[in-house]
Amino acid sequence: MELLTKRAKVLEQKPMSFMEKLYLPAILKGMAITFSHMFKKKATIHYPEEKRPFSPVFRGLHVLNRDEEGRENCTACGLCAVACPAEAITMEAAERQSNETNLYREEKYAAKYEINMLRCIFCGLCEEACPKDAIYMSETFAPSNFTRKSFIYSKEELLIPNPITDREKFDIAKGLREVQTKKN
Numbered sequence: 662m663e664l665l666t667k668r669a670k671v672l673e674q675k676p677m678s679f680m681e682k683l684y685l686p687a688i689l690k691g692m693a694i695t696f697s698h699m700f701k702k703k704a705t706i707h708y709p710e711e712k713r714p715f716s717p718v719f720r721g722l723h724v725l726n727r728d729e730e731g732r733e734n735c736t737a738c739g740l741c742a743v744a745c746p747a748e749a750i751t752m753e754a755a756e757r758q759s760n761e762t763n764l765y766r767e768e769k770y771a772a773k774y775e776i777n778m779l780r781c782i783f784c785g786l787c788e789e790a791c792p793k794d795a796i797y798m799s800e801t802f803a804p805s806n807f808t809r810k811s812f813i814y815s816k817e818e819l820l821i822p823n824p825i826t827d828r829e830k831f832d833i834a835k836g837l838r839e840v841q842t843k844k845n
């Protein structure tokens with residue numbers, strides 16, 4: 662019969678030697694390999710109790726930024742949505758009222774802002790396109806979920822905590838990357 666490839670290996674069917682029939686040397690050899698791994702550096706970690714440090718260029722879940730006075734940075738210009746190759750961002754703009762200057766930094770703001778995390782490819786183009794430092798990608802994963810709808814993140818879910826009312830959570834949400842950037 663003509664073979665399709667020349668890779669076929671002819672199996673030898675030699676009778677087993679006495680040592681092979683004992684199986685013990687092969688078992689001991691296997692155990693020695695297992696034992697030698699006990700002293701090597703582990704490749705795994707106890708996630709989620711332990712976490713690996715992220716790369717400085719890691720791009721995680723999006724955060725909508727506020728300034729130090731707690732005002733939303735986003736001016737609903739739409740540049741992030743235009744830059745997004747996955748068309749994952751939608752928003753609705755609204756005019757700031759005279760009594761809302763403590764809520765929004767600019768005259769226009771995003772009344773609605775949504776990101777569909779199932780579409781997002783975490784490319785970071787929205788972050789780069791934003792002229793207002795209003796959106797950045799944190800070091801947090803998008804958590805797993807059971808419904809498609811729960812992966813559409815609303816503005817309320819994306820907004821960073823207010824530094825005036827919750828300074829600690831605001832600093833945590835800013836993340837290590839911000840601290841590292843300032844240091845460099």
Ligand code: SF4
Pocket residue numbers: 741744745746747748749750776780781782783784785786787788
């Ligand atoms: S990270 Fe990329 S794909 Fe995701 S929302 Fe931003 S621009 Fe779109």
Ligand code: SF4
Pocket residue numbers: 734735736737738739740741742752771790791792793794795796
């Ligand atoms: S996040 Fe930035 S780019 Fe996107 S609408 Fe707001 S201000 Fe414009």
